[in-house]
Amino acid sequence: MNLIGTWIAAGLTIAILSFLYRDNPLYKFAEHLYVGVSAGYWVIYIWAFDVKPMLIDEFFRQAGMEKWILIIPAIFGIMMMMRWFPNIAWISRWPISFTVGIAAGLALTAQVQGYIIPQIQATLLPLISIGTKASETIVQSFNNIMIIVGVFCAILYFYFSREHKGALKVGSRIGIVFLMIGFGASFGYTVMARISLLIGRLMFLFGVFGLR
Amino acid sequence: MKLFDRLAAIDRRIIYLSVGLVVAIPLILKFKMPIRVSQEVRSAYETVENLPSGSVVLASIDYDATSAPELTPMFRSFLRQCFRNELKVIYTGHLAIGLPLAQFDLDMITEECNAVYGEDYINLGYRPGFVAVMIGFGREIRDFFAVDYKGVPIDSFPMMKNVHNYNDIALIVDFGHGITPDYWVQYVVSRFGVKMFACATGVMAPSLYPYLQAGQITGLIGGLQGAAEYETLVGNPETGTFGMPAQSIAHILIIVFIIFGNIGYFISRRKK
Numbered sequence A: 001m002n003l004i005g006t007w008i009a010a011g012l013t014i015a016i017l018s019f020l021y022r023d024n025p026l027y028k029f030a031e032h033l034y035v036g037v038s039a040g041y042w043v044i045y046i047w048a049f050d051v052k053p054m055l056i057d058e059f060f061r062q063a064g065m066e067k068w069i070l071i072i073p074a075i076f077g078i079m080m081m082m083r084w085f086p087n088i089a090w091i092s093r094w095p096i097s098f099t100v101g102i103a104a105g106l107a108l109t110a111q112v113q114g115y116i117i118p119q120i121q122a123t124l125l126p127l128i129s130i131g132t133k134a135s136e137t138i139v140q141s142f143n144n145i146m147i148i149v150g151v152f153c154a155i156l157y158f159y160f161s162r163e164h165k166g167a168l169k170v171g172s173r174i175g176i177v178f179l180m181i182g183f184g185a186s187f188g189y190t191v192m193a194r195i196s197l198l199i200g201r202l203m204f205l206f207g208v209f210g211l212r
Numbered sequence B: 001m002k003l004f005d006r007l008a009a010i011d012r013r014i015i016y017l018s019v020g021l022v023v024a025i026p027l028i029l030k031f032k033m034p035i036r037v038s039q040e041v042r043s044a045y046e047t048v049e050n051l052p053s054g055s056v057v058l059a060s061i062d063y064d065a066t067s068a069p070e071l072t073p074m075f076r077s078f079l080r081q082c083f084r085n086e087l088k089v090i091y092t093g094h095l096a097i098g099l100p101l102a103q104f105d106l107d108m109i110t111e112e113c114n115a116v117y118g119e120d121y122i123n124l125g126y127r128p129g130f131v132a133v134m135i136g137f138g139r140e141i142r143d144f145f146a147v148d149y150k151g152v153p154i155d156s157f158p159m160m161k162n163v164h165n166y167n168d169i170a171l172i173v174d175f176g177h178g179i180t181p182d183y184w185v186q187y188v189v190s191r192f193g194v195k196m197f198a199c200a201t202g203v204m205a206p207s208l209y210p211y212l213q214a215g216q217i218t219g220l221i222g223g224l225q226g227a228a229e230y231e232t233l234v235g236n237p238e239t240g241t242f243g244m245p246a247q248s249i250a251h252i253l254i255i256v257f258i259i260f261g262n263i264g265y266f267i268s269r270r271k272k
Helices: A002-020 A025-061 A065-084 A086-123 A134-157 A167-208 B002-008 B012-028 B039-049 B065-084 B099-112 B130-136 B180-192 B205-213 B223-234 B239-271
Strands: B056-062 B088-093 B121-126 B171-176 B196-200 B220-222
Touching (some): A086 A134, A086 B205, B039 B196, B039 B220, B065 B171, B065 B223, B088 B099, B099 B121, B180 B196, B196 B223
Parallel strands (some): B056 B088, B088 B121, B171 B196
16 A cells, blocks of 8 residues: 555656756646545544534533533634635624734734844844853854844835935945845755755655665 | 847747756766765754754655755655664644655665654544644643554553653654644644654745744754765665755856846846
């Protein structure tokens, strides 16, 4: 059974890669199959790990009045599905508003507590950082200066309340250099990630065909 | 001049073919290259090494097939390191489609390391609403996972007897290809003070460096390069390490393409 699965996977991989040559029915078949299987898988998974154990089983497992609170998420879930019926699709806005409200409330504290404040703290660095060795002192101090200058100038670039002239222009130009270096690093990592995917697929194919 | 005009009009399929070849040939011929370990990967490795035996670690599987080549070698190495150091692993995640995929690796490594289900590791499975689950774990794991992925009550497993919330978890490791590492840091690390490091795809790694610099995470393993470094430290070179020669040669080719592309662009602009 495993062998059949492996060969199907190999065949589908080749079908997907065939798009690089040109669009073709084999590629279309593999693409549609992937979309369909993923959607079906999600439905089963949500049923098996969410709706059934957390709602239906839980309702029948619990005793007393407490279990009736599960009616609220059940109703919200049904209301969400009203999106399928154009005439009453507006009903789905209520559970969506509820979800968005919770997410916004949670994100607000998390962003401040977990991102903004720690990141500001991490920028409050000494310009001269004394290490145990002279080389350590130089490298660490250089890094600190780069971080401080980089953050300061990148913020200047996004300061739009005044025309970028004079010192502000110089600062924002330095800021954009730091931003470009950041984008370049992201692009480099993205290239690495995409090549890694190709490596993974080729390793799999070579394994199937006995080339590795 | 003509050469650059021709290069500018090159069929994209030739570029695909050349990238395919420079990736395929090193893999078939099994090229090798030395792996230099970076500080961020070493910090991640040492975080696990410094945990006392018997500590509970939570592995969050937040990737699927689209990122498996990068994250699978990290996950395997992590499991090997944990079981070698007699750590207890809680396996869960926030990507329904990713958990069964990584379970192949979990099953493989637990068998290799003779790890016993319920004593050395547990598979909690998946629950939707990941932020709610992350925060809810701070109060009681059983609020979300009263049973494991097979529906067996988690209280029946020895390793879960005294594990209730983040106070009982020594380390969180997120294997993520999306926003989940950020959420773990922002919602859990900052709120509950749990130690964490991230194993991320190459695409995500740059956005996680600020957390590393701020000391919010103790280490960062990024992309196939990070996987190869981590495998080197754990002492089990596998797909990460074997893929690096192909990766490096492909990078050289892409750099050459970029240089030629830019030269061609500037020459054609000057002509106009």
